[in-house]
Amino acid sequence: MRLVEEEREKYLRAGEAARCALSRALDMVEEGASLYRVAEELEGVIAKCGASPAFPVNISINSVAAHYSPGVGDQSVIPRGAVVKVDVGAHVDGCIADTALTISLDPRREPLVEAAKRALRAALAALKPGVELSEVGASVESAVRAAGFKPISNLSGHLMDKYTLHAGKHVPNVRSEPCGKALVGEVYAVEPFVTDGAGYVVEAEGGTIYRLIGTRSVGDAALDSAIKGLWSKYRGLPFSERWVFSEGGERALSLLKELVRLRRVYVYPPLVEAGGGFVAQFEDTVLLLPDRALNTTRVLELLKK
Numbered sequence: 001m002r003l004v005e006e007e008r009e010k011y012l013r014a015g016e017a018a019r020c021a022l023s024r025a026l027d028m029v030e031e032g033a034s035l036y037r038v039a040e041e042l043e044g045v046i047a048k049c050g051a052s053p054a055f056p057v058n059i060s061i062n063s064v065a066a067h068y069s070p071g072v073g074d075q076s077v078i079p080r081g082a083v084v085k086v087d088v089g090a091h092v093d094g095c096i097a098d099t100a101l102t103i104s105l106d107p108r109r110e111p112l113v114e115a116a117k118r119a120l121r122a123a124l125a126a127l128k129p130g131v132e133l134s135e136v137g138a139s140v141e142s143a144v145r146a147a148g149f150k151p152i153s154n155l156s157g158h159l160m161d162k163y164t165l166h167a168g169k170h171v172p173n174v175r176s177e178p179c180g181k182a183l184v185g186e187v188y189a190v191e192p193f194v195t196d197g198a199g200y201v202v203e204a205e206g207g208t209i210y211r212l213i214g215t216r217s218v219g220d221a222a223l224d225s226a227i228k229g230l231w232s233k234y235r236g237l238p239f240s241e242r243w244v245f246s247e248g249g250e251r252a253l254s255l256l257k258e259l260v261r262l263r264r265v266y267v268y269p270p271l272v273e274a275g276g277g278f279v280a281q282f283e284d285t286v287l288l289l290p291d292r293a294l295n296t297t298r299v300l301e302l303l304k305k
């Protein structure tokens with residue numbers, strides 16, 4: 001059995017910090033709000049709660065499903081009637097909580113949001129130690145289709161490990177081939193995405209979220225020192241160009257771009273619904289204990305307050 005039992009307290013603290021950030025998001029997300037300010041504020045909340053961001057706050061609007069985070073100098077604001085996904089991550093010593101919610105500023109999108117909530121409930125009900133993960137996908141797909149929408153087939157939940165967001169196994173959001181069993185001691189993020197569009201996402205241009213791929217020397221003192229700095233701060237977790245800029249200014253940013261060019265740093269492309277549909281998402285983090293599944297983020301309870 002893995003370390004999840006010993007580290008339960010750290011996972012719970014990370015979960016509380018991420019929940020606090022989402023709770024703040026519920027107050028801040030409104031028409032005209034600056035994405036930059038919302039992201040910085042929520043990352044600040046995570047830090048105040050004694051955790052660190054496990055990745056930059058994602059604020060994905062309308063047909064953008066995931067992986068949009070405001071970059072350096074981002075001037076964008078939340079548009080009128082938007083469907084806003086806020087996805088936050090917190091970690092304590094590498095023990096991660098990954099959680100997300102959707103806020104619709106247009107009542108016409110409420111059925112989509114409700115379908116995404118129902119999908120998360122279905123996923124949480126299905127995810128237990130010993131379950132074949134494809135069965136979770138089947139439950140999600142049934143719930144979403146029954147509500148008249150489509151699950152996004154090429155986005156999935158994921159096993160997490162210390163300092164590792166995507167640790168191999170996937171939790172599909174559609175009926176699929178067998179993809180392995182959930183085991184006691186594992187930690188999963190479950191995150192159904194629901195759309196009125198084509199049902200899959202494609203990659204878009206631009207990207208402000210980065211991840212160090214390896215720590216091997218590139219044979220250049222400045223770049224090697226940049227790699228060392230990124231590793232000591234973020235290990236293998238995603239980070240924002242805002243964070244790099246605020247610590248090291250233009251110089252650090254240009255070293256980062258060079259590391260991207262050398263393929264030592266990966267850039268996450270924003271993921272956009274292929275048919276231009278609206279997308280809603282809810283996400284929780286679950287520890288699989290011997291006797292039960294422990295939800296550390298309980299995002300749907302936040303909405304009742």
Ligand code: MN
Binds near residue numbers: 100
């Ligand atoms: Mn997430």
Ligand code: MN
Binds near residue numbers: 157189
């Ligand atoms: Mn996730």
